[in-house]
């Protein structure tokens with residue numbers, strides 16, 4: 001792994017609880033990793049620890065095979081060859097774009113410097129803008145200059161902390177895709193912090209979900225959504241509910257019995273012996289619940305949120321069990337109406353039973 005964190009712990013002076021608590025992860029060269037999680041969960045602190053800017057209490061940070069933070073040994077931040085981009089573009093307002101970028105290239109011969117500045121401006125889609133001043137650029141352009149400045153010295157690793165949070169929503173999404181393309185074109189390895197899931201999915205090869213200093217799962221977007229390792233990840237990513245279920249071994253495989261009916265022919269279903277009496281909770285995503293007028297299973301519309309092509313319905317069954325369902329928006333049912341639903345899933349994710357839903 002190009003970046004390897006092993007049991008990393010960070011605690012600020014005078015804090016009772018660690019800000020980063022035993023995090024291990026590996027990021028291959030040329031990959032983009034993204035950290036997401038609720039405010040205060042330790043994302044920025046983890047990034048700062050990788051940069052050498054936060055007090056590592058235990059564990060290791062290895063970069064390109066070299067231990068940059070180990071017990072009794074730490075490489076100073078400026079010697080780690082890490083490029084950083086933060087939310088406030090941090091460009092020098094009195095320097096033009098070329099001189100802003102040159103700032104990271106001191107020591108380089110003048111001609112080579114000019115060449116490299118042209119190269120990175122091409123890379124970020126701002127060719128020929130060397131002479132512009134930051135105030136002459138839009139927020140998105142300034143952030144691309146900040147990225148160019150960080151990339152110019154060809155750092156081993158790029159760290160980006162919520163670089164789009166000062167930009168409006170539409171621009172953020174476009175820039176997230178652009179940023180990924182730029183980092184890939186530069187063959188950079190990058191670790192990125194955001195609290196926006198869509199941004200994380202747009203950018204990350206690997207995504208880490210953090211909670212209270214711990215890394216709950218480090219995986220690709222598909223696995224986080226379809227195979228969440230913990231209830232927290234299941235709740236944090238996407239929409240869905242936990243429904244009580246009992247597992248039964250049949251000749252054809254395991255059947256999963258729920259209030260919405262029985263599910264069979266599933267891939268990756270655990271054996272009933274995995275849980276006491278085969279009883280567990282099963283995660284049903286909003287896209288696992290299909291609206292079907294012909295279904296004998298009915299649920300009442302409690303709430304609905306228009307999402308363009310579809311509604312996100314919150315439904316309640318007789319007996320109180322709540323569900324969420326994505327329903328095409330031409331099926332516009334009224335609040336309080338009973339509609340037919342069924343489960344359509346080819347795999348299930350199960351968790352130990354917890355009394356969270358009816």
Ligand SMILES: Nc1ncnc2c1ncn2[C@@H]1O[C@H](COP(=O)(O)OP(=O)(O)OP(=O)(O)O)[C@@H](O)[C@H]1O
Nearest residue numbers: 012015019037038039040041042043044045046195
């Ligand atoms: N310099 C500091 N001194 C003491 N405690 C700090 C310091 N910086 C952060 N913390 C604490 O460490 C914990 C993690 O903070 P951190 O900023 O890393 O979280 P975050 O996930 O990046 O949050 P956000 O999404 O709000 O930026 C929080 O409890 C925070 O209050």
